[in-house]
Structures are given as structure tokens and as C-alpha cells.
Amino acid sequence: VTTNDVNGAYAFTNLVPGTYFVGFTPLATYELTQQDLGGDDTTDSDASLLTGYTIPTVLISGENDPTWDAGVFQRASLGDFVWNDLDADGVQDSGETGVVAVVVNLLATNGTLLASTTTDVNGAYAFTNLPPGEYVVDFVPPAGSVISPPNQGGDDTADSDADIVTGQSGIITLVSGENDPTIDAGLYIPASLGDFVWNDLDADGLQDGGETGIVNVVVNLYDTNNVVVGTTTTDVSGAYASTNLVPGTYYVGFVA
DSSP states (O other): OOOOOTTSOOOOOSOOSEEEOOBOOOOTTOEEOOSSOSSOTTTSOOSOTTTOBOOOEEEOTTOOOOOOOOOEEOOEEEEEEEEEOTTOSSBOOTTOOBOTTOEEEEEOTTSOEEEEEEOOTTSEEEEEEEOSEEEEEEEEOOTTOEEOOSSOTTOTTTBOOSOTTTOBOOOEEEOTTOEEOOOOEEEEOOEEEEEEOBOOTTOSSSOOTTOOBOTTOEEEEEETTSOEEEEEEOOTTSEEEEEEEOSSOEEEEEEO
16 A cells, blocks of 8 residues: 655555556545546546546566556536626626526537526526636527626626627537636616607696607717717607617607
8 A cells, every 4th residue: 555645646666476456545525537538548547436446557677667557536516606787888887787597508518508596685606516628608698688798898707708699608618627607697688768759739848638749850879988879750749769778878869
């Protein structure tokens, strides 16, 4: 019986020629990796996942066989937060709370579904006990919600990581023992504005009884850069509406 040194190396010396096998006992938080992969016996792991034992090997007189290795790993995890992005800027601002019961899927890079969960009452989710490897997180926004723009603000712990079309993150590579708590998604509900253009018979600026709407008035919607982002006309009742708007600052221009 021996233990490996600070470099992970071990050796059994001064052996009588004969048949031997090696048994590896990982530390409590570690697991053995896959056996006999890659085609190079000098760099693969030789221990059985079930027993921790190698296959038998025959040592002849004077032989040194330095190829009996074992790879071990710790499980990994990822997750974080789905939040109500009130200003739709893709950044987790103070006062923007989590969204409960959002479906979050864990995918392999080929799109295979590996696991599914939902956000808790705080908007948090997690996938734990994962083998190291490459993953994609898929956020499914509730009906009526839209995903915020990704990778805004320069702080990966506070931005949204989901694509606005697919709802999926980029590829996340987890190494042994890693926890990545930065995979987030911002959601917002589109906004709207509008109302009424009317015939102000007494020109007092107030909608009085009997003052009816005016049809076919052109109404333009502008952003803060004075760019027209939408145009509509009033209906037969004088009403108009601009809908499905990204939260933000707008003003309205009426063409008399």
C-alpha cells in the first residue's frame, strides 16, 4: 500500500517478477474517470470505474512498467438567476427582482436535453453534480415575456447570457470541481402607449362631452435620438396605440 506524492506520482519497487494489478482508492470528493480511452496507454486512465482496479499485468525480471495511471475528477455545477429586467438593458439593476417558475434546460452542445429545472421564488436555478464538460443553458421565457439583450455592461456576473432569439447561452466549459454561478437571463414584458386625438371644439385643451375623435391623424413615435421608431394613424374613434415596445424613453409627435 502506498499514497501518491504532491505531484500525483506513486511507485511500487523491489517487486518479485510475477502478476500484479493496482487498486486506486480516490479521496471522498473525487471519482474515477473513464478507463482506457485515447489509444495511448501511457496517458490514459487504467482503473475500472466499478472496482478501482487495473487489469493484471505480468512483470518479468528487471522490468519497470510506469503506465498504470488513474484519472480522478470532482463534480461541477452551474446556474444563477432569471430576473425582471424593468428597463430591458440586459443588466441586473437594483430593485429588479427574480422571476419565479421559469423553465431552464441544460443541453449538450449537440442540443440533447440533459436536465430541466425551474427558477425558485427568488428567480434562482442551479444544475449540480455535473461531470466536467461542455454545456449550453436554454431559458424558456413565459408567454408574453421577451429576453433582454445579452452581454451588456461589461460584468459577466450581472449581465444576461441568453440569445434573444434562441434563449440559449453560449457553450459553457466546466472543469473538475468548478461552479459557474454567472449564467443569467433577463426578461421583460413589452410596453405600450397611446390614447386619443379629438376635435377640441372650445379649444380649452380638455376632452369635454360631445367632442369626438378625429380619424386618420398621423402619429409618430420617437426615441430620445429623435429617430422615428413607429408610425400609426388614429382610427374612426380618434384612438391610436403604439404597442410591443421595448421599455425605455419615448415621445409622441402628432401631425395636425
